[in-house]
Amino acid sequence: MTWRIQGASGAWEAVMGLEVHAQILTVSKLFSSAACAFGAEANAQVNLLDAALPGTLPVCNDHAVTQAVRTALALSATVHETSVFERKNYFYADLPLGYQISQYQQPLATEGELEVEGEDGTRRIGIERLHMEQDAGKSVHDMHDSASFVDLNRAGVPLMEIVSCPDLRGPKEAASYLRRLRALLRTLGTCDGNMNEGSLRCDINLSVRRVGDTELGTRTETKNVNSVRFVVQAIEREAARQVAVLEEGGVIVQETRLFDPNKGESRSMRSKEEAHDYRYFPDPDLLPLVLRAEWIEQQRASLPELPQARARRFEETFGLAPSAAWLLSEEPDNAEYFEALICGGRDPVRCANWLVTNLFSALNESGIEIADSPVSPDELGVLLDLVEQDKLSGRQAKEVFEEMWQGGKSATEIVKARGLEQISDADTLRAAVELALNDNPEQVEDFLSGRNEKVAGWFVGQVMKATGGKANPQLANRLVQEALAKRKS
Amino acid sequence: MDTSTVKKVASLARLRVKEEEITTIAQELQAILGLVDQLAKVKIDNTAPMTTPSAGKTPLRPDAIEANASRVQILENAPQSEEGFFVVPKVVE
Numbered sequence: 001m002t003w004r005i006q007g008a009s010g011a012w013e014a015v016m017g018l019e020v021h022a023q024i025l026t027v028s029k030l031f032s033s034a035a036c037a038f039g040a041e042a043n044a045q046v047n048l049l050d051a052a053l054p055g056t057l058p059v060c061n062d063h064a065v066t067q068a069v070r071t072a073l074a075l076s077a078t079v080h081e082t083s084v085f086e087r088k089n090y091f092y093a094d095l096p097l098g099y100q101i102s103q104y105q106q107p108l109a110t111e112g113e114l115e116v117e118g119e120d121g122t123r124r125i126g127i128e129r130l131h132m133e134q135d136a137g138k139s140v141h142d143m144h145d146s147a148s149f150v151d152l153n154r155a156g157v158p159l160m161e162i163v164s165c166p167d168l169r170g171p172k173e174a175a176s177y178l179r180r181l182r183a184l185l186r187t188l189g190t191c192d193g194n195m196n197e198g199s200l201r202c203d204i205n206l207s208v209r210r211v212g213d214t215e216l217g218t219r220t221e222t223k224n225v226n227s228v229r230f231v232v233q234a235i236e237r238e239a240a241r242q243v244a245v246l247e248e249g250g251v252i253v254q255e256t257r258l259f260d261p262n263k264g265e266s267r268s269m270r271s272k273e274e275a276h277d278y279r280y281f282p283d284p285d286l287l288p289l290v291l292r293a294e295w296i297e298q299q300r301a302s303l304p305e306l307p308q309a310r311a312r313r314f315e316e317t318f319g320l321a322p323s324a325a326w327l328l329s330e331e332p333d334n335a336e337y338f339e340a341l342i343c344g345g346r347d348p349v350r351c352a353n354w355l356v357t358n359l360f361s362a363l364n365e366s367g368i369e370i371a372d373s374p375v376s377p378d379e380l381g382v383l384l385d386l387v388e389q390d391k392l393s394g395r396q397a398k399e400v401f402e403e404m405w406q407g408g409k410s411a412t413e414i415v416k417a418r419g420l421e422q423i424s425d426a427d428t429l430r431a432a433v434e435l436a437l438n439d440n441p442e443q444v445e446d447f448l449s450g451r452n453e454k455v456a457g458w459f460v461g462q463v464m465k466a467t468g469g470k471a472n473p474q475l476a477n478r479l480v481q482e483a484l485a486k487r488k489s
Numbered sequence: 490m491d492t493s494t495v496k497k498v499a500s501l502a503r504l505r506v507k508e509e510e511i512t513t514i515a516q517e518l519q520a521i522l523g524l525v526d527q528l529a530k531v532k533i534d535n536t537a538p539m540t541t542p543s544a545g546k547t548p549l550r551p552d553a554i555e556a557n558a559s560r561v562q563i564l565e566n567a568p569q570s571e572e573g574f575f576v577v578p579k580v581v582e
Binding site for chain 1: 538545548551552554560564572573577
């Protein structure tokens with residue numbers, strides 16, 4: 001159902017595009033050989049070029065180029081054999097050069113797409129462009145009353161800016177776009193997707209118009225929206241704000257707004273207005289970036305299986321439900337775990353259900369990544385095999401799993417120690433059934449005379465009790481029915 | 490080229506321009522723009538844009554760490570530094 005904002009005067013729709021800045025996974029910066037690891041001491045990863053000292057020149061990182069090209073190809077974009085680095089000029093204390101080296105008129109790649117799942121079902125969202133640029137440094141404003149503190153560790157870190165077309169129409173769609181883009185980047189290994197550490201940042205361009213209008217309204221840009229949840233929140237708030245302004249007869253000012261995650265609100269950044277005049281021009285320090293067509297094709301041919309293709313394979317080959325297929329494909333580690341679990345010929349649907357309901361909730365609760373799971377796919381496999389062989393009931397398996405989660409013991413050890421193993425041996429159970437029938441002639445008579453046929457269930461209960469709950473309930477039921485039928489004849 | 494454009498360009502480039510200089514600068518910039526206009530008349534429809542007069546393509550370097558300055562050296566030239574940070578007048582939105 002298409003997303004609408006209900007105003008006092010009627011229904012409105014929102015038109016949105018996302019600009020995502022993704023830190024390219026490299027060990028060194030885009031144009032200098034300084035490290036770009038997260039969390040270093042302030043200014044400990046700064047080379048002369050990053051501090052803009054005179055006499056230094058930028059030299060482009062070849063791995064950063066490869067990573068950006070692979071991302072563009074995975075987004076089905078056209079990678080251009082020639083692209084140009086330009087200077088984006090503005091003054092700020094954490095930008096020592098006085099310009100950011102970026103790409104403008106001739107970006108690395110254009111015209112890609114990404115499939116999303118939102119309010120209107122499955123839709124393809126256009127990617128206008130993907131280009132490379134350097135990050136700025138970081139200013140810290142709360143360490144002193146009258147001074148700002150500047151750390152240049154981030155200055156020069158390689159980024160890909162991925163700009164969508166204004167194709168998004170609802171918060172769910174935008175959230176799906178961001179989630180799927182992140183999954184794609186992580187699968188490619190071109191960005192770690194860590195939004196808390198600023199490796200993936202999102203700006204939202206949004207305008208509203210009355211349903212049925214074809215012309216675009218004036219848009220605002222909301223910056224600093226750094227989680228999927230905040231994207232939804234920021235869109236809902238900004239769309240409602242714009243509708244309220246317009247319905248009161250006001251006009252939308254084209255402006256940059258800053259999202260405050262603590263308040264869940266955005267506010268205008270007036271000082272940014274004039275800064276929009278960036279006076280781009282080709283950087284005379286850098287020659288054009290030229291890529292060979294064959295090399296681009298080699299990169300395309302060596303792309304890994306992408307999350308969406310993997311989800312489709314899980315659905316088609318293994319018969320998983322779409323939601324489970326996506327959960328298991330989204331993170332490369334999830335897919336790896338799942339495929340390791342089913343590789344011994346275990347039932348994929350049963351395995352998927354177990355992972356989604358039990359393992360994922362255990363991971364969530366303890367805040368552990370699947371790669372660090374205390375229960376390995378092999379160990380979990382042993383447990384699932386016990387269920388498959390009717391040696392454990394589903395409920396018992398969950399208990400065993402909880403103990404395995406605490407670490408140290410295998411499923412088999414726990415089952416033995418607790419004496420949990422289900423009795424599925426027909427001879428053992430038949431003896432227990434006979435005993436129950438012999439001990440309770442009255443109930444047997446009730447059944448045989450047809451007074452109370454439900455008493456069969458009561459006998460199953462007796463067998464369960466006699467075996468300390470270890471009898472396989474299905475087998476016990478069958479044997480009780482057989483034994484009663486025999487006495488009838 | 491009017492005087493308000495001169496002021497805007499100067500402010501974007503963080504250049505302090507004296508009031509009495511503005512008219513002269515406007516005339517000089519106008520002359521430069523005249524030259525650009527003349528260049529713009531050249532027919533180049535079938536020519537690829539040239540972003541640099543040098544031939545060739547940008548060289549690439551391997552993705553490896555090679556520090557060429559220590560933290561101390563980087564901060565050495567700063568007028569003020571504290572706890573490893575550069576310290577600048579407060580700039581906040």
